[in-house]
Amino acid sequence: MSDHCTTTVGSYLASRLEEIGLEHYFAVPGDYNLVLLDKLLENKNLKMISCCNELNAGYAADGYCRATGGASAVFVTYSVGGLSLLNAVAGAYAEDLPVIAVSGGPNTNSEAEFEMLHHTLGELDYDYQREIFSKVTAEAVTIHDPREAPTQIDHAIQTALRFRKPVYIEIACNIASAVTSAPNVRSFGGPTASDPVSLKAAVERATEMLNAATKPVLVSGVKLRSFGAETSFHKLADASGYAIASMPNAKGMFDEQHPHYMGTYWGPVGSPGCGEIVDSSDLCLFAGGTFTDYTTTGHAALIDPTKVIQARPNSVIFPNQTFSNVKLAEFLEELSTKIKSNDGSMIAFKRIQEEVTPLSPGDPETPLSTRQLFSRIQNMLGSDSTVIAETGDSWFNGMQLNLPTGSRFEVQMQYGSIGWSVGATLGYSVGAPNRRPIALIGDGSFQLTAQEVSTIIRYDLKPIIFLMNNRGYTIEVEIHDGPYNTIKNWNYADLVKVFNAEDGNGWSCQVSTEGELDEAIKNAVSQNGPALIEVAIDRDDCSKNLLVWGGHVAKNNGRPPRFA
Incomplete structure (x- = not known):
């Protein structure tokens, strides 16, 4: 923790990043963020990773989120740096990764004094970068007052962790070293809890439908990881006895050595036999799935929407009914204690399962395939x-x-x-x-x-x-x-x-x-x-x-x- 007499806006941010579990951050220097980087370097529990350009630094922050399961941070300079970073942050938004994007900004006096500045669009409008980032982040703030900085920083970090989305923080170059409050003890937490009434009703409806099905199937989706539901899905898989498939962007989020794992559900390019079992099932529970042209092979997957339950990060969608404010992990956890084991889909899969013959190596001089x-x-x-x-x-x-x-x-x-x-x-x-x-x-x-x-x-x-x-x-x-x-x-x-x-x-x-x-x-x-x-x-x-x-x-x- 920083001392209350010496805490600056930059050191406050560094302390908060350390508190939420970061050990590294990615950076590309520029004149608008140099003092901010100085303040970050004073925190010896954080290590700077200097990247070649801002786009790559953003991709690195994306990879860091995936590796740690938590947040990441990337620091760039104003405009020429921020707009280079933008594409990577948009990707993190699409992929539900809480990247904290921090940009240096113009001196707080520049706009008031009608100064034309380098690295800008050549107009007296210096809020455009924040406005652009607001389209690809869950929160975008500009810090001009050191007294307001703790509230703005804390809110942005809380938003990133709660919604699993990137946030944007712009710190004016003459504010990074300004004295502010020391960080007080608080919990940032993660996603909020379900509404208990909606959760109970959704679980009851799902239990009723799944227990009445003949050959129900479970399919894992990419949002299981972002919203902390992988372990809950495994519990449900173990309790259900159902055949299990993964959507392509969720590969690796469910143990492929599980005895009931069929493979990847990807329409006509999925694992042999997997699509046939999913498509012919009388009821499928998709947990955290996304149905895009890429994940469905140009919408060529044949699943009947009237036979699908979609468990989403914050809701459960039944064919004719929706329960809102139901969190994915809690829904799967509760459901795992209610359903009856049913191996009907697994028996069907074993009937058509194809044996995979390992490819034998060729002669050492054989051209590679x-x-x-x-x-x-x-x-x-x-x-x-x-x-x-x-x-x-x-x-x-x-x-x-x-x-x-x-x-x-x-x-x-x-x-x-x-x-x-x-x-x-x-x-x-x-x-x-x-x-x-x-x-x-x-x-x-x-x-x-x-x-x-x-x-x-x-x-x-x-x-x-x-x-x-x-x-x-x-x-x-x-x-x-x-x-x-x-x-x-x-x-x-x-x-x-x-x-x-x-x-x-x-x-x-x-x-x-x-x-x-x-x-x-x-x-x-x-x-x-x-x-x-x-x-x-x-x-x-x-x-x-x-x-x-x-x-x-x-x-x-x-x-x-x-x-x-």
């Missing part, structure tokens, strides 16, 4: 693994991985911003030092954010990056091809040498055959620093499911306009 690459990645996975899959073919190949108990899987499927995974790998590595992330990144995506590998090297982090070089945007090729999907090739592995310079500990190599890949993986896992393996893949060598999915999404995108 994505199937052989991912068979090797499968063998690398352990309970402390986290797979970070970039938007693109890595989604579809990654979905085929059989995750050991305890392992995790990260995608940004709602927002789908290519390049996200490089910064997210940085942030995840910082936030989960006892895990070794395995990042799966296509060459097109990598070109957007490659420089953050140098930050990974700078802080001696240890992810293993598989860089798939197929010379283009494969996911875009399968949705709609054109010359814009071809990119300039790089010697990607050589970038690690550039980023190492005189003091780095990164390791890299290029591989094009199965034998070279096997040797590279042995070297990568033995490294005491980051490893990047550039894998040469044929341009047309992509997952069969990407071809199917791309066709459905293209069809959905290409629907002609309807005019009255």
Whole structure:
């Protein structure tokens, strides 16, 4: 805690970030936030991670939230920094991640004195950045008065934690060092509790419907994690006896070694047999699911909405009835004590379940295929693994991985911003030092954010990056091809040498055959620093499911306009 005589706005914010569990924050300096960064550095319990640019810093904050299950913080300068950060914060909003975005701001006297300032739009309006961020955050505040700073900071942090959304705090450059109140003891807590009457009624209705069903099914959704409901879902799965599926953006949030786990429910590109059981069930409970064109393969999933119960973060939706102010974790927890065990859907699944035959390795000189690459990645996975899959073919190949108990899987499927995974790998590595992330990144995506590998090297982090070089945007090729999907090739592995310079500990190599890949993986896992393996893949060598999915999404995108 800061002393009441020496607490500044900057040190107050640092103390609050420490209180809510942060050990690191991400930053890019600029003249409007330099004094603020000085004040943050005075707190020795927080460590600054300096990033190459603001977009990557935001992606890193995204990854840190995923790794820790809590909040993260990112600090930038005004306008040129804040607007560069904006895209990453929008992604965090879409993905329910409480990123605290902090920007330095103009001197409080500048607007009153009609000063034209650098880094701005050249107009006497200095509230535009806060207004823009208000569209992609749950709260956006500007701090101009040190007396009001504690209330504004506390409210913003409380909002981020309660609603699992980013918030924006702008601190004028001459306010960061201004004296304010010392932080008083308080609880920030998380989401509020359910209305007990609504909760009881929703559980009773769900129990009645599920116990009357013949072949009920459970499906896990991405919002289980953001709203603290993973453990409750596991309890319900154990109590129910139902067959269990996961939506694609929720992969890794339910133990794939559970005896009743079927696989990924993803319409025509889901796990074999899984879609058939879900679609033919007489009642499905989707817990924390999102139904977008991406998660439903261009809305090609065949689930009958009259046979679905949707448990959302703050409500439960039945076919003809809605219960509001019911929290997801509490609903699942209560329901697990009420339902009767029913293995009807699991018996049906076992009748059609397909045995998966492991892919045998080829001759060491055999040119690499994505199937052989991912068979090797499968063998690398352990309970402390986290797979970070970039938007693109890595989604579809990654979905085929059989995750050991305890392992995790990260995608940004709602927002789908290519390049996200490089910064997210940085942030995840910082936030989960006892895990070794395995990042799966296509060459097109990598070109957007490659420089953050140098930050990974700078802080001696240890992810293993598989860089798939197929010379283009494969996911875009399968949705709609054109010359814009071809990119300039790089010697990607050589970038690690550039980023190492005189003091780095990164390791890299290029591989094009199965034998070279096997040797590279042995070297990568033995490294005491980051490893990047550039894998040469044929341009047309992509997952069969990407071809199917791309066709459905293209069809959905290409629907002609309807005019009255």
